[in-house]
Amino acid sequence: MISLDNTASVNESLIREAKPASVPRRKLVENDRDFGWITEKVCGIVEGETPTWWWVCFLISGFVSLFTVVGTIYLIAAGVGVWGLSNPVNWGWAIVNFVFWIGIGHAGTLISAILCLLKQNWRTSINRAAEAMTIFAVVCAGIFPLIHVGRVWFAWWLFPIPNANAIWPQFKSPLLWDVFAVSTYGTVSFLFWYVGMIPDLATLRDRAKTKIRQVLYGFFAMGWRGSNRHWSNYEMAYLLLAGLATPLVLSVHTIVSFDFAVSLIPGWHTTIFPPYFVAGAIFSGFGMVLTIMLPLRSIYGLHDLITQYHIDCMCKITLATGSMVGYAYAIEFFIAWYGANDFESFAFINRAFGPYAWAYWIMVTCNVISPQLFWFRKVRENAALVWIVCIFVNIGMWFERFVIVVTSLSRDFLPSSWGYYSPTIVDIMTYVGTFGIFTFLFLLFLRFLPLMAMAEIKAVTPQADPHHNAKGGAH
Amino acid sequence: MSEEKTYGLMASFETPGDVMHAAEKVRDEGFKQWDVITPFPVHGMDQAMGVQRSRVPMFTLIGGAIGFFGGNLMIWFMNAYDYPIIVGGKPMFSPMYAFPVSYELTILLAAFGTIIGMFLLNRLPMHYHPAMKHDAVARASDDGFFIIIESSDPKFEEKTTTAFLKDIGGANVTKLED
Numbered sequence: 246m247i248s249l250d251n252t253a254s255v256n257e258s259l260i261r262e263a264k265p266a267s268v269p270r271r272k273l274v275e276n277d278r279d280f281g282w283i284t285e286k287v288c289g290i291v292e293g294e295t296p297t298w299w300w301v302c303f304l305i306s307g308f309v310s311l312f313t314v315v316g317t318i319y320l321i322a323a324g325v326g327v328w329g330l331s332n333p334v335n336w337g338w339a340i341v342n343f344v345f346w347i348g349i350g351h352a353g354t355l356i357s358a359i360l361c362l363l364k365q366n367w368r369t370s371i372n373r374a375a376e377a378m379t380i381f382a383v384v385c386a387g388i389f390p391l392i393h394v395g396r397v398w399f400a401w402w403l404f405p406i407p408n409a410n411a412i413w414p415q416f417k418s419p420l421l422w423d424v425f426a427v428s429t430y431g432t433v434s435f436l437f438w439y440v441g442m443i444p445d446l447a448t449l450r451d452r453a454k455t456k457i458r459q460v461l462y463g464f465f466a467m468g469w470r471g472s473n474r475h476w477s478n479y480e481m482a483y484l485l486l487a488g489l490a491t492p493l494v495l496s497v498h499t500i501v502s503f504d505f506a507v508s509l510i511p512g513w514h515t516t517i518f519p520p521y522f523v524a525g526a527i528f529s530g531f532g533m534v535l536t537i538m539l540p541l542r543s544i545y546g547l548h549d550l551i552t553q554y555h556i557d558c559m560c561k562i563t564l565a566t567g568s569m570v571g572y573a574y575a576i577e578f579f580i581a582w583y584g585a586n587d588f589e590s591f592a593f594i595n596r597a598f599g600p601y602a603w604a605y606w607i608m609v610t611c612n613v614i615s616p617q618l619f620w621f622r623k624v625r626e627n628a629a630l631v632w633i634v635c636i637f638v639n640i641g642m643w644f645e646r647f648v649i650v651v652t653s654l655s656r657d658f659l660p661s662s663w664g665y666y667s668p669t670i671v672d673i674m675t676y677v678g679t680f681g682i683f684t685f686l687f688l689l690f691l692r693f694l695p696l697m698a699m700a701e702i703k704a705v706t707p708q709a710d711p712h713h714n715a716k717g718g719a720h
Numbered sequence: 721m722s723e724e725k726t727y728g729l730m731a732s733f734e735t736p737g738d739v740m741h742a743a744e745k746v747r748d749e750g751f752k753q754w755d756v757i758t759p760f761p762v763h764g765m766d767q768a769m770g771v772q773r774s775r776v777p778m779f780t781l782i783g784g785a786i787g788f789f790g791g792n793l794m795i796w797f798m799n800a801y802d803y804p805i806i807v808g809g810k811p812m813f814s815p816m817y818a819f820p821v822s823y824e825l826t827i828l829l830a831a832f833g834t835i836i837g838m839f840l841l842n843r844l845p846m847h848y849h850p851a852m853k854h855d856a857v858a859r860a861s862d863d864g865f866f867i868i869i870e871s872s873d874p875k876f877e878e879k880t881t882t883a884f885l886k887d888i889g890g891a892n893v894t895k896l897e898d
Contacts, residue, residue: 280759280863405794413798417807422820429824433831440835444760444861451858467845470852471860473743473756473765475842480761481774482838486831489780493827500820703863704760711740711764 271554273367273705278549280703287445287697288452290545295692298544303688309681316675317392325395327671334654334666339393340504341646342676345529346386346683347427347501348522348642350434351494352530353379357437358490361483367558369701370550373445374541375534376438377694381686382533383431385679390423392675419503426500433493437486443469444479445695498522505649512592512653515580521573525645528566528612532638535559537687539632541696550697553626560619560631563638567616570645574613592653600665601652604644611641725898727850728754728870729881730857731890736762739865742888743768746867749884753873757851757866776837783833784826791822850896868896 274283320327330337353375360368391400402408403424414421447469450462469475502518535556542551581593596605615637618624625631656663690696707713733739736758743756747770756762756769765771792815799805800813810817839845851857851868860866867890869881878895885893 284759284862405798407803411803412805413803415805415807416795416799416821417810417817419820422824425821425824429828432828436831436835440838448759448861451861463847467839468847468849468852469844469861470849470857471757471759472842472851473758473762473769474771475844476758476761477766477771478774478776478838478841481776482834485777485780485834489827489831489834493824496820496823496827500824503820700760704763709736709760709762711735711737711762713735713737 271367272552272707273369273554274702275549275552278706279708280706283550283699283702283706284448284452286545286547286550287695287699287702288449290691290696291449291693292452292454299688299692302684306681306684306688310678310685311681312674313388313678313682316671316678317388319671320392320675321397325393327669329666329668329672331664331666333657333662333664334651336393336650336654337666338647338668338672338676339389341643341650342679343386343389343393344501344522344646344650345643346382346389346679347430348498348526348529348646349533350379350382350386350430350530351498351523351526352532352534353377353382354430354434354437354490354494355527355530356534357441358487358494361487362491365558366705367555369705370547370697371534371538371555371559372701373438373441373698374538374690374696375530376434376441377687377690378530378533378537379434380431380438381683381690383427383434384686385683387427387431388679388682390427419500419507422500423504426497430493430497433486433490437490440479440483440486441698441701442694443467444471444700445698447471448699449695495523498526510653510657511586511588512596512649514589515577517573517576517580521570521577524566524569524573525612525642528563528570528616529638529642531559531563531566532635532642535563535631535635536639539628539635541691543628545696547697550702556628556631557622557625560625563635564616564619567612567638571609571613574609588658592656595656596648596652599652599656601648601655604648605652608641608644608648611637612645615641726871726878727896727898728868728872728876729878729885729893730851730854730866730868730896731885731888731893732856732859733865733867733890736865738889739867740765740768742867742890745888746869749875751869751873751875753870753876755851755868755870757857757860757864757868759861759863759865762865775841776834779833779837779840780830781833783836784830786833787826787829788822790829791825792818795821850898854894854896856892856894 278286328337328339353372356368356375357372360372391397394400394403399408403414403421405414407413416422443466446462446466450459450466453459453462499519499522502522505513506515506518508514538551539556542548578593578597581590584590596602615634618630618634624634651666655666703709731742733742739756739758740762743765746754747768756765758765766773795818796813804812806812856864857866867885867888869876869885871878875881882893
């Protein structure tokens with residue numbers, strides 16, 4: 246007992262002596278910018294004159310989005326025969342594009358919700374743009390299942406209302422789960438985005454010079470005045486929304502993967518699909534966030550707000566999720582062999598060496614090999630190279646969905662019903678047009694709404710800490 | 721409007737630290753009807769002001785519960801009660817297949833509950849407020865920090881409260897009109 250007491254006292258004196266080591270933390274806002282600078286910088290994007298490049302991109306993207314409009318009208322007028330769909334491949338580009346765009350959206354929710362719960366403060370300067378990306382990606386995604394149903398005028402049969410024969414939708418179908426998952430996802434993402442924007446809209450309102458701006462920003466700012474009694478409820482609400490969006494984002498792509506996994510098609514009917522789809526979604530989403538944010542960073546000179554540290558973090562997540570996707574590809578093969586099911590193992594050999602081998606190897610190169618470059622700091626510090634790798638990621642993830650959808654369908658159980666699927670020009674142009682829609686919406690967001698969460702960035706600067714002393718000493 | 725009624729007194733502060741220490745003093749002085757206006761949520765301000773934990777989670781719980789049980793009820797009603805159809809020999813209702821949709825509805829309605837709760841508790845939207853009438857308060861959405869003590873507070877007395885606000889480090893003490 247005595248010896249124990251001695252150790253205790255020794256430890257206590259040691260504890261009194263010892264000072265905690267100061268852990269160096271990367272600055273989230275470089276060059277010690279003050280609150281006013283952050284407001285000026287972010288509001289300046291909205292309040293300054295419309296740049297010429299904006300008009301050029303706006304007109305081009307507006308034109309490109311017409312492809313989807315025209316393609317859709319033609320499809321509805323002429324029937325689904327204008328697409329390349331035919332037996333046995335009845336799910337073609339429309340489903341590929343749908344899963345692609347939904348996946349893109351997932352990084353936005355990951356950044357805003359999961360990183361919020363994990364207290365990753367670096368999220369603050371990219372979350373607003375990533376959430377906007379989520380919403381616009383969901384808009385693009387939503388087009389495809391709607392027009393893919395064939396007789397679009399019956400699309401309302403998916404809503405929980407009885408049809409003309411008083412029959413209700415069939416809730417045993419994963420396709421109906423998908424309707425609820427995607428519409429919930431779109432709605433909650435929008436609410437999260439909007440609630441996060443209210444304090445910044447108030448900033449824009451207070452700075453507005455023209456009457457129309459004052460009225461519009463004022464209306465949408467809901468009379469926010471920065472009261473701490475409001476902040477208290479607001480922060481709680483924001484935290485809860487983050488807590489709700491986290492299981493939501495994981496469930497949405499899980500349910501999207503159920504569209505495949507609940508069926509009996511070889512190559513689809515696997516339990517790995519939900520986690521594998523979620524990892525792939527986050528992977529592709531981060532690829533898209535970097536694809537968008539890197540050009541914006543240099544155009545608007547946002548280097549102090551989106552620092553090298555931010556890019557490093559995003560690259561590392563891309564690397565991690567890309568490697569998870571690669572691992573999933575390997576496990577799929579292993580299980581196909583280990584499961585000893587002839588159809589399953591054929592489906593995978595057919596993927597890698599069959600008529601769609603070209604698509605499979607594009608997918609592996611882009612998704613598994615190209616992100617491995619992010620192991621190297623030199624690569625992560627080279628913005629142009631990061632951007633190029635992210636373009637590969639975007640391409641690779643589109644091909645992943647193509648490989649999953651098309652290879653399994655084109656060669657299933659009966660060799661007599663095998664076929665080869667190719668898209669038509671209508672398929673291709675309808676898809677290309679969605680990039681126009683996405684860019685069009687994003688440019689509007691850029692021009693009229695705060696690109697970055699000013700209030701949140703201010704809150705993570707060192708001087709926002711009430712114990713921060715201007716002279717640099719401790720409180 | 722025969723006479724302008726005083727809404728309260730406002731003092732400005734330069735840093736989050738200053739306004740927080742001042743808020744602690746206002747709290748200790750026993751004021752009840754007062755507020756701190758900041759451009760971002762200042763960490764620790766709730767304790768400094770003595771604000772209770774937010775009641776938003778109650779709304780979230782109510783929304784989520786309605787979503788989950790309402791979702792199950794809806795699916796049971798549609799597929800097992802009002803127009804039952806046999807699909808794949810599966811039971812007419814099972815919590816298994818009803819789960820994905822009920823789960824999504826839980827999240828959807830919980831999110832709506834959270835936001836409605838936040839707006840209700842904050843009494844928003846409120847497009848007119850005396851605290852927003854003064855031009856200087858525009859800085860509160862940029863880089864200014866303010867404390868407002870309302871005249872409705874029983875301890876409010878114009879002269880002494882002005883002196884008190886100056887005493888705790890507030891600058892530009894101004895009268896806000898209703």
